[in-house]
Amino acid sequence: MAAGLNPGGDTDGPDPYQQLQIRSDASFDDVQRARDRVLKTCGDDAVARAKVEAAYDAVLMDRLRDRQSGRLSAEAATASRVERQQSEGGSVQTTDGPAALLTRIRNLSIPAPSFKGSAIVPDLTLVEGQGLVVRLSLGALALLLLLFAPQTIELLLALGTIGLFISQIRRGRRPLGSLGWSVLLLILGLVIGALLSVAVAGSGLPVTLEQWQALPALLLLFAGTLLLA
Numbered sequence: 001m002a003a004g005l006n007p008g009g010d011t012d013g014p015d016p017y018q019q020l021q022i023r024s025d026a027s028f029d030d031v032q033r034a035r036d037r038v039l040k041t042c043g044d045d046a047v048a049r050a051k052v053e054a055a056y057d058a059v060l061m062d063r064l065r066d067r068q069s070g071r072l073s074a075e076a077a078t079a080s081r082v083e084r085q086q087s088e089g090g091s092v093q094t095t096d097g098p099a100a101l102l103t104r105i106r107n108l109s110i111p112a113p114s115f116k117g118s119a120i121v122p123d124l125t126l127v128e129g130q131g132l133v134v135r136l137s138l139g140a141l142a143l144l145l146l147l148f149a150p151q152t153i154e155l156l157l158a159l160g161t162i163g164l165f166i167s168q169i170r171r172g173r174r175p176l177g178s179l180g181w182s183v184l185l186l187i188l189g190l191v192i193g194a195l196l197s198v199a200v201a202g203s204g205l206p207v208t209l210e211q212w213q214a215l216p217a218l219l220l221l222f223a224g225t226l227l228l229a
Contacts, residue, residue, distance in 0.1 A: 016055035016062070031059055036172075044131040044170060122173060122181060125229045131170075132226070138163070139222040146211060146218055153214045160221035161186050164228070171229040185224050189217025 017024050020034040035056040042048040127135060142160060145152050161182050168178035193213035200212055 014055070016058035019052065019055035020059065022059075028063070031056070039172060043128055045129075122168070122177065123229045124227045125171075127167075127171070127226055127229075135167070135222075135225050139225070142218060142222065146214060147207075150208055150211050153210055157186065157214060157217055157221075160218055164221050164224045167225040168228050173229065181224065181228060182221075185220045186217055189220040190214075192216040192220075 017026075020031065020038055022030055022034045026034070035052060038052050039049055042052060126132070142156050146156055164185065165178050165182040168181065169175060190213065193216045196216060197209040197212040200207075201209065
């Protein structure tokens, strides 16, 4: 997919540097930030996100080929020389053979993974397009089942928690953070529901205590699928 790409030459496919909106001499940090920025504009469009990921891979492969062929910037060459001198005690290392290739790969600067949003507090962004329609439809269906089929309460809460987790993953959040917020909103909703059921106990409303307990949790999970990113 990335083979043969050269930002300075003619290619049959789109220029990955233009797709990421960066210059051909951009640093790896700039490439990483550009990828995250363009992915954010793609929303839930799987095809557009796949094209961005392909362009990102092509740029990284292009940089790796540059290093393997010796086309290094002065700064990168100096850093590689210093590292080789430190690791080999100042001895001169040959530029041919498997050892040289391993050295170049080891010296390749791989960008550190960047978390979307804070590691603790997620971004609050309303989902757009088809994703919003799907989430609203499923949320309305879940509320109807909660009111008219109370025997499905446990299943609805389980599916709501899983749905929130998947929604955050699709919007670019890391799995651990997505799982934490899904469980936290479920627990918070159940606590609020328990207090609510105590407040309305004996009110004579045609809603069971189990439904009152589950309603806040389901609403919080639904709000999370719409906003958490």
